[in-house]
Amino acid sequence: MMRTICIFVCLLLVLPLVCVQQSSLGPVNIIYYNKGMTWKDAQSFCREKHIDLVTIKDENENQAFFESTGWLGLYRENSNSPWKWSRGDENATFISWANNEPQDYEHCARKWSKTSKWINDRCEDHHTFLCSDEKLVLVMENKTWEEALEHCRSLGGVDSVDPASKVWMHSYDLATLITEDDRNYARERAQQATTDEVWTGLRYLGDKWFWVGGESMQDQDIPSCLAGRCGVLEKSNTTLFGTRDCSQRRNFFCYKRPSNY
Known part of the structure; x- marks a missing residue:
């Protein structure tokens, strides 16, 4: 079962309108912020304004983000630690690395637009990011x-x-x-x-x-x-x-x- 995902673009950090669906608890709203932040600052921003940095559960959801770019909620503590999602610190069961990824000593994940593959980067670098609102x-x-x-x-x-x-x-x-x-x-x-x-x-x-x-x-x-x-x-x-x-x-x-x- 694929979650319903709606992606919004916020150029001026203005909250988007939400999608409407018959169930008041759906769908998943994804908000793109065209502003560079470190992974940690992006995480704090998403947790304050929404729920967290985005979590991607499977390939179907990954394809929904094909056009998107920025930090994901995926991170690890060090090179020997498992990859986890920021929301709830769940161990990641689905990951879509690009060739030659992940690199050592880079512990936060992001993606480019027009690809379903991810890369890892230094968490202190500044990139755009994707927040999620999930009821x-x-x-x-x-x-x-x-x-x-x-x-x-x-x-x-x-x-x-x-x-x-x-x-x-x-x-x-x-x-x-x-x-x-x-x-x-x-x-x-x-x-x-x-x-x-x-x-x-x-x-x-x-x-x-x-x-x-x-x-x-x-x-x-x-x-x-x-x-x-x-x-x-x-x-x-x-x-x-x-x-x-x-x-x-x-x-x-x-x-x-x-x-x-």
Whole structure:
């Protein structure tokens, strides 16, 4: 399944209009900034304005970036370290190096336009860059429900109005999936997961199921016999949601919280 990707060009660092799709959680918006920055500065900029530098999951997505140029979210700590994506520090499972790449002692990745191949470069060099806005993020790391919640709330956060304050206003959370369109979109995305089930923001508190955003579970599409107190989205079962022990480890969905939270 290929994510829907929309690419915007920002010459003056003005935020673009978003794409419209039936599901409020899609699509993936990619924003190109025609301004030279170091990889680290570009990462900080993307995390402040969007979610992070762009992540490319597979060859289909890579082809969508054929015309694009600039820093990607791909990096490594040193020449002996694995390549990771900036968003969530996930190990990269798809890489499209050009011939004779990667070079030693160059630890950040970028691409030229009109090619699907990537090169690595010195992270302190200045290049244009690509940011991503993704309302529903599939994190293909295995974490407990509580660890997944902490991970989601670390994404895309911004400091409070007082820069010296330690208050962290998280803009992402474990996913709330209320509408039928969002659930269908999430199940389609879940087919890429490396686990059979994916953690969601469902949690059993008191005698009811709630989403972590505070909304109650309005339908009956979840087993009444509790096998656990945390909710998963099933990839292929006839029931969409299931219950599991919160200490088990699975992939998980983060989502961008509505602006009125």
